[in-house]
Amino acid sequence: MIKRALLMATAMSTAGLMGANAAQAEELTLCWAAWDPANALVELSKDFEAQSGHTMNFEFVPWPNFADRMLNELNSGGKLCDLLIGDSQWIGGGAENGHYVKLNDFFEAEGISMDDFAPATVYAYSTWPKGTPNYYALPAMGDANGWFYRKDWFENEDIRAAYMEETGQELREPETQMELMQIAKFFQEREIDGQTRYGVSIFTERGSEGITMGATGALYTWGFEYETEPGTYQMEGAVNSPEAVEALEFYKELYECCTPPGYTDSYMEQSLDAFKSGQVAMAMNWFAFFPGLYADPDVGGDKIDFFVNPPQNVPASTLGGQGISVVSYSDKQDAALEYIKWFAQPDVQAKWWELGGYSAHNSVLTDPGFEDSAPFAGDFLLAMENVKDFWQEPAYAELLLAMQKRLHDYVVADQGTAQEALDKLIEDWTEVFEDEGKL
């Protein structure tokens, strides 16, 4: 009898819960870029659908159009996205223009602590103004710019001997930026297996953010800073410091000496193509692509290895990655917050990493087995220790496009000097900050 009553009660409560879920079941749309990690998120989100009763739809836009498409959507108060994994630079505009829901109260009510996430990712993906405890996103996808290389070529005895003869050094993963260029020069136009190979594939793209993300990889390691003191917007002597000039000259030389012909406008996709087609010995790209590269049947597995952006004066990497935000124009904010709550759970974060997403949760990153869980996991941890991001100001687009122009004019179009490029960049940025009332 008791057993029957218990069964009855269980059935009733289950029915009640299902009823409750059915009443609140929503169709949520999550917007992000169309790339490998997005597929992993679709897979991961199936668990959320099963648990919550909500249905997940996805709007993935290719990277070249991602910013245009999504920022237009936000600026027009569109209701397409309930959840948005927006680029880190958008956080200032997202907060100040009221596009993102402020998450402090929600985090507090649900016991979600930002201390559970890697500090660099919280700072970069979640906070506005920078460094204040005002959260507009949950760190969703940690990422940084890193490097990968043809391990099979580096281990080839003939090639190693040739390198030793040419440089007097062992061929190995580069430990400085200068060493990276030395190796790139060695491979440039070298014949391997009957084909002409090249040194490196680096970012040179003009239209969106490519060359900035690539060149800052060098600039940061020479000690480039955006301001003399954070928050002052005083750029003279920081942006155009002698170290910054040297770093930019280095990047231009790397482009000129060691890239394959025709890579004058290359970003993520072109870098992957150059590597996968066996043209280059080394390439830069975001860690997000590394699981896919490792799984590549032609150049992955034993043929590939990874390294963190080599330091020069200081260790540093260009930050990528994104936080997940609730869009303030969404009519389904409660359900969207449920997703955030679910996503923040340690076991979900562990599965996220397993599927190919880069978790920023400490429980994943500090796990003793993390470093050995993938050939690039250790490098990822190293990179995230010293990441630097571009301006995250609401006017970031103007700041970014100015840098794109100045860098491309100098590096690819060979106009003027590095000093002039950085001086002009300060002029451009000063005008923007004056218009913003910050100078």
Added chain:
Amino acid sequence: MTDTAMDKLAQRTPPRVARKVRGLSDRAIAWLFVGPTIFLLLAINIFPLIWTIYLSFTNYRANRLNREVEWVGLRNYERILTDSDIWLNMQATAHFLFWTLFFQVLIGFALAYLINKKFRGNDLWTTIIVLPMMLSPAVVGNFWTFLYQPQIGLFNYIVAFFIGADPSSFEMIGSVTLAPWAIVIVDTWMWTPFIMLICLAGLRSIPEYIYEAAEIDRASKWRQFWTLTVPMVLPFLMLAVLFRGIENFKMFDLVVQLTGGGPGSITELASINLKREAFEKWRTGYSSAYAVILFVTVFGLASIYVKALNKVKER
């Protein structure tokens, strides 16, 4: 019909019928027909133009709706006109405009002249020549990007074959010197047929008896060409140049697909730069001023040109 006949017709028309149809006066009927057109014209053309002019004096940004809009007077205009980078964009536009028109007129007219001669299969040749014009500029841009690729592009192989160089030793769209010419080549390839078609229409409109009279007067072929053919085709040619000129002044898609404005800003035409300012940087007020300047430039140049065209037609 003479005035007298018109007067008679007017007298025969009953005045009430002329003024009222189903209770509507002539004036009301006229407004009924013309009104929607005027409304659409105002809504689609005039209002945006006035609004753009107004915005050009403000610091408005379409992506910052909660920011106060300030009246900045002529600051946007001053910034644009004193910005050396914008003058470089204008220079790139002028270069593109001049050389595309030069080559298209030259080749287009020559092709029309040849096609106009009666020969076997000239209709087939006409069809083949006009094919590029029928493609989408975005497709053409993409297609030529591959042709220009230094490692796999056919263009480099053909050029290298003739000059005896290594195909991967030069880049068309990655080189500061060659990129402007790369876009001139593609635009010429695509739009020369347009000039050719208009010239062909002009050539075919010249009556045969004029040439017969010239033959009787023992005028040489060369003289017939300069004194008959060219002057009679000139109005057609000038019209074609006007169309292509306006079109190329606002050229966007083809160049974006080919070079994206690069390398650096070498092929960044004014229209590409305007798009960056308006929809990437979101400087709406500033880009409105920019648009007004471009509009005045095109309108001014086109007006002068149309006057010249009318003079040629009157001759």
